[in-house]
Amino acid sequence: MVEKYRHLYVVIEHEDGEFLPVSLEMIGEARRLIDDFNVKYSSNEKVVAVILGYDIQNLSKQLIEYGADAVIYADNPELKDVRNTIYTKVIGQIAQDTKSLGEIEPEYASDVKKPRYMFFAADSIGRHLSSTVLVELESGLASDINKLVIEDIEMSHQQKTGGTKETYAKTLEMYRPDFSGFLWTTILCLDNRNPAFKRDYHPQSCSIIPGVFEPLKSDSSREGKIIEFTPTIDPQDLKVKILSRQIIKSEVDFETPKTIVSFGRGIKDDPESNIKLIENLAKQLNAEVGVTLPMSKKPYQISQILDSKYMIPDRVIGTSGHKTSAMLYIAAGVSGAMQHVWGMKNSGFVVAINPDEDAPIKDECDVFIKGRMEDIIPLLIEEIKKQIQIVEA
Amino acid sequence: MVVILSEPLNIAVIIKLEPDFSEGNVSYNPNGTLNRAETKNTLGPHSAIAAHAAFFGRVMYDAKVSIGTMGPPIADLALKQAQQISDAGELHLYSDRLFAGADTLGTAEVLRVGIGKMQGKMDIVFSGHRASDGETGQTGPQTAWKLGFTFLGNVISYSVDLETRMIRAKRLISLQGSSNVIEEVEAPLPVFISIDPTYKSSYNTVSQRLAFQKYQKEATQRADNYKDYFKIFNAKELGVDETLVGLPGSPTIVYKVERVPKSTATRQSEVIDGSDPEQIRKVVAKMKEALAAMVIK
Numbered sequence: 001m002v003e004k005y006r007h008l009y010v011v012i013e014h015e016d017g018e019f020l021p022v023s024l025e026m027i028g029e030a031r032r033l034i035d036d037f038n039v040k041y042s043s044n045e046k047v048v049a050v051i052l053g054y055d056i057q058n059l060s061k062q063l064i065e066y067g068a069d070a071v072i073y074a075d076n077p078e079l080k081d082v083r084n085t086i087y088t089k090v091i092g093q094i095a096q097d098t099k100s101l102g103e104i105e106p107e108y109a110s111d112v113k114k115p116r117y118m119f120f121a122a123d124s125i126g127r128h129l130s131s132t133v134l135v136e137l138e139s140g141l142a143s144d145i146n147k148l149v150i151e152d153i154e155m156s157h158q159q160k161t162g163g164t165k166e167t168y169a170k171t172l173e174m175y176r177p178d179f180s181g182f183l184w185t186t187i188l189c190l191d192n193r194n195p196a197f198k199r200d201y202h203p204q205s206c207s208i209i210p211g212v213f214e215p216l217k218s219d220s221s222r223e224g225k226i227i228e229f230t231p232t233i234d235p236q237d238l239k240v241k242i243l244s245r246q247i248i249k250s251e252v253d254f255e256t257p258k259t260i261v262s263f264g265r266g267i268k269d270d271p272e273s274n275i276k277l278i279e280n281l282a283k284q285l286n287a288e289v290g291v292t293l294p295m296s297k298k299p300y301q302i303s304q305i306l307d308s309k310y311m312i313p314d315r316v317i318g319t320s321g322h323k324t325s326a327m328l329y330i331a332a333g334v335s336g337a338m339q340h341v342w343g344m345k346n347s348g349f350v351v352a353i354n355p356d357e358d359a360p361i362k363d364e365c366d367v368f369i370k371g372r373m374e375d376i377i378p379l380l381i382e383e384i385k386k387q388i389q390i391v392e393a
Numbered sequence: 394m395v396v397i398l399s400e401p402l403n404i405a406v407i408i409k410l411e412p413d414f415s416e417g418n419v420s421y422n423p424n425g426t427l428n429r430a431e432t433k434n435t436l437g438p439h440s441a442i443a444a445h446a447a448f449f450g451r452v453m454y455d456a457k458v459s460i461g462t463m464g465p466p467i468a469d470l471a472l473k474q475a476q477q478i479s480d481a482g483e484l485h486l487y488s489d490r491l492f493a494g495a496d497t498l499g500t501a502e503v504l505r506v507g508i509g510k511m512q513g514k515m516d517i518v519f520s521g522h523r524a525s526d527g528e529t530g531q532t533g534p535q536t537a538w539k540l541g542f543t544f545l546g547n548v549i550s551y552s553v554d555l556e557t558r559m560i561r562a563k564r565l566i567s568l569q570g571s572s573n574v575i576e577e578v579e580a581p582l583p584v585f586i587s588i589d590p591t592y593k594s595s596y597n598t599v600s601q602r603l604a605f606q607k608y609q610k611e612a613t614q615r616a617d618n619y620k621d622y623f624k625i626f627n628a629k630e631l632g633v634d635e636t637l638v639g640l641p642g643s644p645t646i647v648y649k650v651e652r653v654p655k656s657t658a659t660r661q662s663e664v665i666d667g668s669d670p671e672q673i674r675k676v677v678a679k680m681k682e683a684l685a686a687m688v689i690k
Binding site for chain 2: 015132138196239241243247271298313345349352367368370372
């Protein structure tokens with residue numbers, strides 16, 4: 001029997017004629033997953049890139065070179081900028097377009113209804129777009145994923161299977177780190193096989209954290225099908241007018257400074273003074289200040305000025321924030337949760353300050369200074385003043 | 394004050410009761426994960442921002458504000474807190490064991506039906522950026538799509554033209570590997586807005602500030618008697634399709650939760666005693682070396 005669902009669709013994001021890095025990372029991961037899938041199941045399913053925009057034919061070609069088997073593109077002036085309503089409708093149309101599915105694999109044209117899997121970027125655009133597209137397609141979505149595995153899963157579930165044992169073949173295990181970074185939750189999107197409320201839930205979809213997966217190198221010898229999709233555009237879906245777009249620079253700069261000093265829950269005994277200490281340490285090293293994710297949730301009562309300057313999402317180093325490759329990274333009172341480590345592990349020289357020798361950060365630093373930051377940072381500042389002359393960049 | 398001849402503005406806010414991450418209220422297990430049993434609950438911080446955005450509509454446009462939440466009976470606490478911020482005249486709690494365990498799609502269905510039960514036809518629905526515990530940020534846009542409302546995400550400011558029933562909004566779009574963009578958009582009402590964490594209301598004129606004070610006072614009075622504004626609905630009272638909510642209406646399940654395996658040490662660290670000044674001197678010398686070495690490279 002031919003299945004109703006085939007292929008992995010990847011929704012591509014681009015800006016000013018360039019791919020966002022996450023787009024190529026998603027294609028890379030999709031390629032790896034589908035190659036394994038095709039070996040494991042003796043199948044021939046495809047990585048299909050979906051791209052919307054205006055004047056994007058050149059980008060479409062490049063997607064093949066980066067690893068897609070096929071590209072479905074919708075090229076229309078109304079799609080020049082991302083607008084949620086029309087983008088959702090067009091992606092929904094593409095996902096259910098049996099004609100393009102037929103072009104990808106003529107032999108299955110009459111059987112395939114929808115993609116098996118679908119990827120979006122977990123950023124300002126993809127998070128919302130994935131949410132609305134999956135309502136349109138009436139299926140499930142897991143967000144902010146950083147690990148993917150395809151498995152046959154045998155399970156008995158009160159709701160999903162009505163308590164009987166069932167095998168869900170070719171199930172996408174979607175791993176998402178929780179806010180603490182210490183827990184990994186695996187999300188599955190499963191059809192309801194319970195006779196009381198049977199329903200198909202496909203595609204199995206997720207949004208993927210930027211920067212996690214490796215893109216493939218562009219290879220001009222790769223071949224694939226490029227399919228133009230002509231969307232049906234309802235004027236009702238064009239009600240949002242974009243009046244202006246203005247590029248802004250963040251006040252937080254993790255690119256230029258050679259040093260980053262970051263802090264986490266270790267400031268808790270006296271948050272106000274400890275942040276001031278860290279501020280001073282950063283000043284001595286002409287460093288930018290970063291924080292761990294829990295800090296952006298404003299866990300402490302501190303002065304408004306420090307609160308609004310430091311306890312903000314824009315300063316987060318980690319999977320839900322920035323990634324740095326600073327020459328010198330000082331982690332003060334940071335335990336070293338996976339999601340934070342991802343953001344700092346590419347740094348050059350890493351110094352951790354922590355009283356707890358069992359903290360995971362110990363395995364992610366070059367020097368582990370055992371002690372409380374209250375005691376250690378003043379000593380460091382003194383010594384830096386003696387030894388290091390920082391020339392402002 | 395604006396003289397209003399046109400139809401009044403109806404605003405809904407969807408909120409969530411969440412773990413209180415503030416120090417003293419939050420409790421962590423020894424392994425660093427949240428201890429939910431010991432952690433208190435409160436109105437989620439992003440929900441609070443959504444309530445502030447609704448209050449802006451109350452002050453500027455004399456809007457009527459309604460608040461809805463899906464949750465356990467104790468979620469009335471979050472409704473009261475959000476009323477204190479927004480001066481809402483209507484508080485809805487959608488609570489039923491059938492709703493438990495819903496993913497974002499099953500939750501959005503309950504909220505869609507609940508919003509339909511609110512007084513007046515909604516012009517703007519606000520939601521927070523994301524919940525602090527679940528952090529998916531999907532419920533807002535999914536509710537919007539189910540309502541058939543234009544969805545505007547990451548909104549940092551807005552204004553409404555009551556005559557033309559148009560909204561103007563600024564959105565903050567941040568994309569990895571690209572500059573942040575502020576996009577100004579215009580759309581006819583109704584719209585669904587998920588509010589950006591950086592949103593701040595500003596009241597610039599004397600009349601705005603006077604209206605602000607008036608409604609703030611009213612909000613306090615109302616929140617003191619929040620039960621007068623409060624209604625609780627179960628699945629039957631809402632009239633939801635039971636196959637579209639709770640577990641049956643949820644495509645996704647949590648299959649397993651595990652501790653993230655400790656990755657193999659990527660660095661071999663030298664542990665030093667922070668109370669020894671000589672050791673600190675050596676560390677700083679290494680830091681200096683690291684910075685210098687990189688420069689030459």
